[in-house]
Amino acid sequence: MNKTVANANEAIKDMKDNITIMLGGFGLCGIPENTIAALVKKGVKGLTCISNNAGVDDFGIGLLLKTRQVKKMISSYVGENAEFERQLLSGELEVELIPQGTLATRCLAAGYGMPAIFTPAGVGTEVAEGKETRKFLVEGHEKEFLMEYAFDADYAIVKAWKGDTQGNLIYRETARNFNPMMAMAGKITIAEVEELVPVGELNPDHIHTPGIYIHRIFKGVNYEKRIEQRTVRKKQ
Amino acid sequence: MLDKVGIAKRIAREIKDGYYVNLGIGIPTLVANYIPVGINVVLQSENGLLGMGPFPYEGEEDPDLINAGKQTITTIPGSAFFDSAMSFGMIRSRKVDLTILGAMEVADNGDIANWKIPGKMVKGMGGAMDLVASAKNIIVAMQHVNKANESKLLTKCTLPLTGVHCVKKIVTELAVLDVTPQGFKLLECAPGISVEQIKNATEGRLIIEGNIPEMQIQ
Numbered sequence: 044m045n046k047t048v049a050n051a052n053e054a055i056k057d058m059k060d061n062i063t064i065m066l067g068g069f070g071l072c073g074i075p076e077n078t079i080a081a082l083v084k085k086g087v088k089g090l091t092c093i094s095n096n097a098g099v100d101d102f103g104i105g106l107l108l109k110t111r112q113v114k115k116m117i118s119s120y121v122g123e124n125a126e127f128e129r130q131l132l133s134g135e136l137e138v139e140l141i142p143q144g145t146l147a148t149r150c151l152a153a154g155y156g157m158p159a160i161f162t163p164a165g166v167g168t169e170v171a172e173g174k175e176t177r178k179f180l181v182e183g184h185e186k187e188f189l190m191e192y193a194f195d196a197d198y199a200i201v202k203a204w205k206g207d208t209q210g211n212l213i214y215r216e217t218a219r220n221f222n223p224m225m226a227m228a229g230k231i232t233i234a235e236v237e238e239l240v241p242v243g244e245l246n247p248d249h250i251h252t253p254g255i256y257i258h259r260i261f262k263g264v265n266y267e268k269r270i271e272q273r274t275v276r277k278k279q
Numbered sequence: 280m281l282d283k284v285g286i287a288k289r290i291a292r293e294i295k296d297g298y299y300v301n302l303g304i305g306i307p308t309l310v311a312n313y314i315p316v317g318i319n320v321v322l323q324s325e326n327g328l329l330g331m332g333p334f335p336y337e338g339e340e341d342p343d344l345i346n347a348g349k350q351t352i353t354t355i356p357g358s359a360f361f362d363s364a365m366s367f368g369m370i371r372s373r374k375v376d377l378t379i380l381g382a383m384e385v386a387d388n389g390d391i392a393n394w395k396i397p398g399k400m401v402k403g404m405g406g407a408m409d410l411v412a413s414a415k416n417i418i419v420a421m422q423h424v425n426k427a428n429e430s431k432l433l434t435k436c437t438l439p440l441t442g443v444h445c446v447k448k449i450v451t452e453l454a455v456l457d458v459t460p461q462g463f464k465l466l467e468c469a470p471g472i473s474v475e476q477i478k479n480a481t482e483g484r485l486i487i488e489g490n491i492p493e494m495q496i497q
Contacts, residue, residue, distance in 0.1 A: 069345070070326075071342075072342065072349070142406065142408035143367065144364075163413055164412045168443075216343040217324070217343060217344055217345055217360060273340055274351050275351065
């Protein structure tokens, strides 16, 4: 079974306007750089993007915002992006802010085939408005939970460190973040990897995302891996 | 009156040996620098790391290795990486012993507001709502009053809430307080601060019992 495609352009060639896509990454860490560039080039519009963050002005999802390809962002934190702010305030962009754990778990639920989850995050806040709630016993006390639905995404786009041609994936360090759950949650999942190896080269014990969840895989090129906050200490 | 470092140092004394701790952005991040010698704690970064180490040496930054504030960091012996769902799984299932975060307002029933100011650009709640809804123990690092000298320790929060009935303890530039069913209970005064000053700076219900000791800060 070979899921390899030549490059990002090939991987997204069937994408149409007004689709919902999930994009892995936390900040600029572990984002699918090649596929984002290909989406800009292809010019698909009216995108609903499910992603924890919205990139910065000139990198990550910020590139798709600049070209006005995004209709709606579903995120937990969208700071650090002036163009985003401008479009939001002018009403060009729709934004749904949801708690980070809820975002992750709604992806997980989709990949696990569960229609909804119950979470305490947002109870008693505006996040709970209009949502079904239910009380459960937690450590002997009744506690209220919100019902949140599994996401329904047309495509998930993830970035892994290594992958094989069958789609098995291994992530690196904190670049894992949302990628494994989103990989499981797309109707079609596209994986871009830094290193693409033949089947049999990855140790089955080391695989984070089994290839069954992956539909297309390609070796990415020219990774910039931009650092958002470079914090260092001096050698003594 | 304490500065930010003073607040961080005082909160560091609340950390016990063997704790798993999540530190929010701002003053809470500084707490890591003042954890007492001999106390072993594991810092959780909700983007997917247990065992957060110090910032890397210059030239050793790794773009794949960041904390929840998107800063470059390092691991320590015993560190573990995981995905975001598991990260909030361990938070939700109360495996994390202590959460330290900042706040704009706290009410005397433990409600907290720290994510949104109406009329200003909203950046989002990030993981704050998940953390406050589930944490076993939440300590808030905050300013007691705003720039207009108005109390931020209130009877009822005026800003949109992040979570309800969740804050357990507050450390401000003026005082250490517990949140009890009867309201804010004054535990310690900052050096040079009188009980009267704290009374004047606290709008919410304030309980003062007996002599209030001065904060001990190294």
